[in-house]
Amino acid sequence: MIETFEIMSILFFILMIYLTFLAYRRGQFTKIHLIFWYGVWIIGIVAIIISNKLNKFLISLNIARVFDLYALLGFIFLLFMVFHLFRVVKNNEKRLENLTREIALKPLKNYENSNFSRLD
Amino acid sequence: MGKKIIAVIPAFNEEKYIGEVVKETRQYVDEVIVVDDGSSDKTSQLAGEFGAIVLKHKINLKKGAALKTGCEGAKLLNADIIILLDGDGQHDPKEIPLFLKKLKHTEIVFGVRNFNKEMPLNSRYGNIILTTLSKILLKNKISDLLTGYKAFNTRIYNKILWDSSDYSVETEIIKNIKKYKIPCSEIRIKTIYNDPYKGSSISDGVNIAINMAKWRLK
Numbered sequence: 001m002i003e004t005f006e007i008m009s010i011l012f013f014i015l016m017i018y019l020t021f022l023a024y025r026r027g028q029f030t031k032i033h034l035i036f037w038y039g040v041w042i043i044g045i046v047a048i049i050i051s052n053k054l055n056k057f058l059i060s061l062n063i064a065r066v067f068d069l070y071a072l073l074g075f076i077f078l079l080f081m082v083f084h085l086f087r088v089v090k091n092n093e094k095r096l097e098n099l100t101r102e103i104a105l106k107p108l109k110n111y112e113n114s115n116f117s118r119l120d
Numbered sequence: 121m122g123k124k125i126i127a128v129i130p131a132f133n134e135e136k137y138i139g140e141v142v143k144e145t146r147q148y149v150d151e152v153i154v155v156d157d158g159s160s161d162k163t164s165q166l167a168g169e170f171g172a173i174v175l176k177h178k179i180n181l182k183k184g185a186a187l188k189t190g191c192e193g194a195k196l197l198n199a200d201i202i203i204l205l206d207g208d209g210q211h212d213p214k215e216i217p218l219f220l221k222k223l224k225h226t227e228i229v230f231g232v233r234n235f236n237k238e239m240p241l242n243s244r245y246g247n248i249i250l251t252t253l254s255k256i257l258l259k260n261k262i263s264d265l266l267t268g269y270k271a272f273n274t275r276i277y278n279k280i281l282w283d284s285s286d287y288s289v290e291t292e293i294i295k296n297i298k299k300y301k302i303p304c305s306e307i308r309i310k311t312i313y314n315d316p317y318k319g320s321s322i323s324d325g326v327n328i329a330i331n332m333a334k335w336r337l338k
Contacts, residue, residue, distance in 0.1 A: 097181055097285055101189045104155070104175040108193050 005067075006048050013041045013048075040077075123200035125149040125220070128190030129172070130183050131207030135161040137314065141205070142170040144213035148220075149203060153193045155186040163207075173197075183268075184282055184289030191277060203271040209314045211269040218307050219271035227276050227302050230262055231269030231309035238311040246325045253329060254291060257336045260298050262306065266290050266320060266328075269309055276302055287320040288331045295335050 020037040023029045029037070051066040063069050127149045131138050138154065145152050154167035158180035168174045175193050177186065187204060194202045203219060205211040215231065222229045235244045251265040268290060272280065279300045282292040297304050320328075 093285075096179070097185050100177050100179055100181055101185070101192065104177050104189050105193055105196065108173065108175065108196050 013044045016041045125201045126151045126194040126199035127203040129154045129207045130186035131163050132157040133159045133161045134207040137209035138207050139166040139170045142172045148216035153190045155190040157186040182286040185285040206268045226305045228272035228304045230306050232264035232306045233311040257332045260294050287324040288328050
C-alpha cells in the first residue's frame, strides 16, 4: 500500500515535470535539458512505485529502509549539482568580467587613430 | 627618449576625491587612467574633466578586475612604467617621484604604511594579522600586505598578472613576485585614511586569508 509520504513525493515529481515542460516552452531549456530533467523526475516516480520490490537489494547494501536509499541517492545527486553549479557560476563570472573589460577597453583600442574623448 | 609612465586608478563612487587625485597625479605621469568600476555617481565625469582617460565598467567587478582593466589599458598605450594608486585619496601622488627613483634599481616598488594611529583600529589589526600570515604562508618580506600603492615596469606585468577580482589582488601580486623571483623594494609612504568605512572589510580579510592558504597548498 502506498503511504502518504510516497503520494507527496509522486505529486512533487509531477509538479517538477510540469515546471520542466514550462521552462522548455518558454525557451529556457533545450530539448536535451528537457530529456535530462524528465529522466530525473520519471526515475524518481518509478523508484517510489517499485520501492517495495527493492528489499532484497537493500539487504545486500546494509540499508534498512528503501527511503534511506533514496535519501542517500538524493544527497549524492545534490552534491553533484552543487559542484556543477559552482563551476557554471565561476565560468560565468569570468566571462562577465572579460566582457565588461572588453567593453571598457574598446574606446582605447582606437585611441591612436581616433578622436577618443577623455570625457567619455 | 624618456619612459612612458601611466598611473592606473580604480574608482568606485569616488566623486568626492577623484578630481583632486587625478589633478595631482597628472603632474608626475604622462597619462592617468581611471577605471570607473560601475559607479553610480559622477566619478567618470569628474575624472574626465580633470584630464584622465576614463575606462568604464558597466557593472561593479571589484578592485582586482578594475586594476586589470587599467593595466591592460596602460599596455595598449605602450606604458613602460605603471603606477597603481587608489582613487579615494589614500595615496599621496606627491610620493610618485620616490617610487620612480627606487624603480631604477628594481622591478616593482611597494609603498608601505606605518600601522599607526592614523589607521583605523580594525584595518590596523587586520593588516598586522594578514601581513604576518603572509610572511608565514607565502614567505615574502613585504611589510604591508594590503598596500594598493605600487609601481612596476610593464615588462613584468605578465608575470605578476592576477586572477583575483577582489581585494586579494594585492596578495596575489606578492605571491607571484615570490614565485617568479622578481626583484622588489619598499618605500615608506604616508598613512592616510579619509573614510575609515571604505576599503576592505573583515570578510575581505577572511577571504584573503583563505586565498593565501589555497595558494600555499598549490
